[in-house]
Amino acid sequence: MFATTATRSQGSPETHREFERQAEDRLEWYASRPRLIERRLRELDEEWDIERAIEANAATLAMTGTVLSMTHDRRWAFLPLVVTGFLLQHATQGWCPPVPILRSLGFRTAGEIERERYALKAIRGDFKDLPEESAPDPRASEAFDAAH
Numbered sequence: 001m002f003a004t005t006a007t008r009s010q011g012s013p014e015t016h017r018e019f020e021r022q023a024e025d026r027l028e029w030y031a032s033r034p035r036l037i038e039r040r041l042r043e044l045d046e047e048w049d050i051e052r053a054i055e056a057n058a059a060t061l062a063m064t065g066t067v068l069s070m071t072h073d074r075r076w077a078f079l080p081l082v083v084t085g086f087l088l089q090h091a092t093q094g095w096c097p098p099v100p101i102l103r104s105l106g107f108r109t110a111g112e113i114e115r116e117r118y119a120l121k122a123i124r125g126d127f128k129d130l131p132e133e134s135a136p137d138p139r140a141s142e143a144f145d146a147a148h
Contacts, residue, residue: 015103023116024144030120031140037124044117050099050107054090057098058083118147 030037048056065079090096121127122143 012100012103015100019108019112023112023119024140026116027119027123027140027144031123031143034124037120041117041120044113044120047113048107049110049113050102051110053102053107054087054096054098057102058087115144115147119143122146 026040030040061083062080065076065083068076068079086096086098090099119140120143123139127146
């Protein structure tokens with residue numbers, strides 16, 4: 001999805017750096033515990049990226065507003081209009097008001113998740129260009145760089 005890169009670029013640089021630091025810390029930890037990498041890869045398969053969170057949030061709010069406008073008060077129809085406007089803004093600009101909130105809740109971009117996934121695979125030895133016999137810390141750093 002093209003908005004993934006835009007979401008990252010529109011987000012707070014501090015938040016992005018914090019996500020990067022956390023991923024590097026996790027990679028160092030897993031580099032010294034390679035038997036646990038498969039479990040972490042399964043966890044990453046289940047992690048929701050920010051795009052999915054935005055879509056689920058928008059669908060929930062739009063459905064809620066629609067149901068409330070049909071059952072309680074027609075003014076609730078305003079909610080789905082606002083939500084779909086935010087979705088359009090996100091599709092065209094890669095940013096909308098919920099992005100900073102979701103980022104602060106820990107939602108990462110698909111690219112950030114994939115970078116950690118490929119770095120873990122590199123640590124595990126799935127790729128040939130990573131030194132096999134180096135210490136865990138340099139291997140984690142090299143794997144993270146290789147995933148870039």
